[in-house]
Amino acid sequence: MRKKIIAGNWKMFKDLRETEDLVRGLTSRLTFDLKGNQVIICPPFTSLALASKLIEGKPVELGAQNMHPEDEGAFTGEVSPNMLKSVGCSYVILGHSERRQYFGETNESINKKAKKAIASGLTPIVCVGELLEEREKGITEQVVGTQVRGCLKDVPEAEVERLILAYEPVWAIGTGKTATPQQAQAVHQFIRKTLGQLYNWTVAEKVVIQYGGSVKPENAAELLKQPDIDGALVGGACLKPDSFVAIIQSCL
Numbered sequence: 001m002r003k004k005i006i007a008g009n010w011k012m013f014k015d016l017r018e019t020e021d022l023v024r025g026l027t028s029r030l031t032f033d034l035k036g037n038q039v040i041i042c043p044p045f046t047s048l049a050l051a052s053k054l055i056e057g058k059p060v061e062l063g064a065q066n067m068h069p070e071d072e073g074a075f076t077g078e079v080s081p082n083m084l085k086s087v088g089c090s091y092v093i094l095g096h097s098e099r100r101q102y103f104g105e106t107n108e109s110i111n112k113k114a115k116k117a118i119a120s121g122l123t124p125i126v127c128v129g130e131l132l133e134e135r136e137k138g139i140t141e142q143v144v145g146t147q148v149r150g151c152l153k154d155v156p157e158a159e160v161e162r163l164i165l166a167y168e169p170v171w172a173i174g175t176g177k178t179a180t181p182q183q184a185q186a187v188h189q190f191i192r193k194t195l196g197q198l199y200n201w202t203v204a205e206k207v208v209i210q211y212g213g214s215v216k217p218e219n220a221a222e223l224l225k226q227p228d229i230d231g232a233l234v235g236g237a238c239l240k241p242d243s244f245v246a247i248i249q250s251c252l
């Protein structure tokens with residue numbers, strides 16, 4: 001059985017003081033047995049060092065929201081994989097739809113980052129998902145299939161299990177509109193089938209595929225019950241300890 005992984009994408013929220021409040025609020029509530037499931041928080045770069053210290057000894061792991069695919073260099077404003085590791089990150093979100101939309105990320109650039117993240121010992125959380133107009137045109141599978149193939153290009157079979165995929169329909173992100181559990185399951189199943197074609201079924205069965213897009217305590221349990229939904233990438237609802245913990249509890 002695949003474990004469930006619940007990750008919180010803080011986006012561009014929380015300064016240092018607020019980070020301390022949120023992490024302490026979260027860890028003080030995580031007193032129950034996670035039963036092998038995992039919790040990840042992905043604060044902004046400026047909060048990673050503090051968050052890393054605050055989660056020491058707690059059942060919470062750390063991720064970043066982006067990285068540059070080089071080890072170092074003249075890339076003003078960017079952060080390298082080793083820098084993320086040195087501050088305590090084990091994960092990095094790559095290709096979030098906001099990065100695709102506002103920062104020009106493409107399947108090619110995300111692929112480069114994903115390969116570098118894996119080579120550097122980070123687990124990438126690679127995001128894919130269709131726009132509303134693409135869903136309405138009936139081309140969701142075509143779009144998501146192209147994204148999965150593009151983002152995983154030349155990622156060898158032995159390494160793909162180390163990567164997490166997040167299906168985030170763009171029309172459901174931050175809109176309060178969630179995909180129904182059936183809509184989400186259908187795309188997750190399609191993604192797993194695509195992995196089966198790209199690699200083989202044994203590998204496809206092992207890859208964790210998270211759902212993201214307006215996940216909240218009220219809809220998390222139904223989504224997480226679906227056979228191919230292996231966790232959640234949570235935006236808005238991870239910014240309050242009570243709602244994030246309620247989502248974590250709904251996968252137990």
Ligand code: PGA
Binds near residue numbers: 215234
């Ligand atoms: P949301 O964001 O939960 O606020 O819709 C999800 C995401 O962008 O990862």
